Amino acid sequence: MHSVKMLAGATFATAILCSPSAWSAAPVVYSGSGANATTALDAFRAAIGGAKNTGAPETSGRREISWDGVKLDGTDANPNTQVVDSGHTVIIPVDRFRGQGALFEDPYAVSGDGFASVNPATAGQFPAFSPNNTFVMQDDTPYQFDDRFIGQSFTIPGTATTAGTRGFGAIFVDVEKAGSSIEYFGHDSSGHEVSLGTFNVPTGASGEPQFLGVLFDQPVVTDVKLAVGTNTLFNFDGTHFQSFGGENLPGSTDLAVTDDFVYAEPTMAAAIPEPSSYALMLAGLSLLGLIAYRKKPAFNQL
Ligand SMILES: [Ca+2]
Numbered sequence: 301m302h303s304v305k306m307l308a309g310a311t312f313a314t315a316i317l318c319s320p321s322a323w324s325a326a327p328v329v330y331s332g333s334g335a336n337a338t339t340a341l342d343a344f345r346a347a348i349g350g351a352k353n354t355g356a357p358e359t360s361g362r363r364e365i366s367w368d369g370v371k372l373d374g375t376d377a378n379p380n381t382q383v384v385d386s387g388h389t390v391i392i393p394v395d396r397f398r399g400q401g402a403l404f405e406d407p408y409a410v411s412g413d414g415f416a417s418v419n420p421a422t423a424g425q426f427p428a429f430s431p432n433n434t435f436v437m438q439d440d441t442p443y444q445f446d447d448r449f450i451g452q453s454f455t456i457p458g459t460a461t462t463a464g465t466r467g468f469g470a471i472f473v474d475v476e477k478a479g480s481s482i483e484y485f486g487h488d489s490s491g492h493e494v495s496l497g498t499f500n501v502p503t504g505a506s507g508e509p510q511f512l513g514v515l516f517d518q519p520v521v522t523d524v525k526l527a528v529g530t531n532t533l534f535n536f537d538g539t540h541f542q543s544f545g546g547e548n549l550p551g552s553t554d555l556a557v558t559d560d561f562v563y564a565e566p567t568m569a570a571a572i573p574e575p576s577s578y579a580l581m582l583a584g585l586s587l588l589g590l591i592a593y594r595k596k597p598a599f600n601q602l
């Protein structure tokens with residue numbers, strides 16, 4: 301199991317579920333590539349229900365991050381943004397989207413040119429799903445390109461108070477080989493982190509978008525960890541960047557980026573059951589998940 305770093309000083313609020321029956325419903329998986337990515341994303345939005353929220357905390361609806369409002373020339377709202385290549389690629393601080401209830405595990409990169417400025421060998425390979433900006437991890441160690449994970453935890457929007465969401469989904473771009481995924485984490489009533497499962501991003505043709513989202517029936521998801529491709533596009537030591545170079549398909553490397561993140565409004569997190577009941581729950585979820593897959597083959601994929 302991958303661990304997700306908890307932020308120092310963050311408070312963790314949980315509501316203990318009163319009855320295991322609250323877990324009778326399986327999480328529903330929405331996924332698709334190409335035109336089906338849009339279909340799956342729209343279905344995920346509809347299943348969350350309510351409005352797209354942008355301001356103060358709400359009790360329903362969803363949040364979305366398109367990255368398109370991030371300025372790329374050093375004038376972005378948060379003064380801790382680092383410019384990698386002015387006008388093209390910046391690295392945003394972990395709290396850049398705290399207003400939307402998102403806190404990142406590390407500083408990650410936003411680009412308006414599909415990261416061509418920091419990895420010219422991939423120019424044109426990652427068309428934005430929502431133009432122009434896309435999002436991906438970077439490795440902060442020179443000569444290292446193996447940190448392929450984006451970690452995000454949820455907060456009550458505008459605060460540092462840890463929260464839970466019923467579901468999270470993301471657009472990926474150019475996933476052509478199995479290996480990209482999203483792992484979901486929750487906490488039990490003792491505050492221990494537990495994996496709620498790893499779900500695979502579907503593969504598609506070169507340049508296609510993919511969507512993967514998983515919706516639970518309680519706000520149990522406190523963290524997500526996205527595995528994006530097999531390697532990092534570039535690294536940045538604070539002064540200089542190095543490019544990983546092109547991908548090698550059908551060989552061992554598949555490079556990819558992400559675009560729109562969509563998640564249910566973060567609220568006070570619901571605790572997951574203790575381990576014994578959790579194992580029973582997972583067994584039930586596997587069975588119910590398969591049933592859900594058969595019902596919705598167009599965009600459900602476990
Ligand atoms: Ca975008």
Ligand SMILES: [Ca+2]
Binds near residue numbers: 474475476554555556
């Ligand atoms: Ca690729």
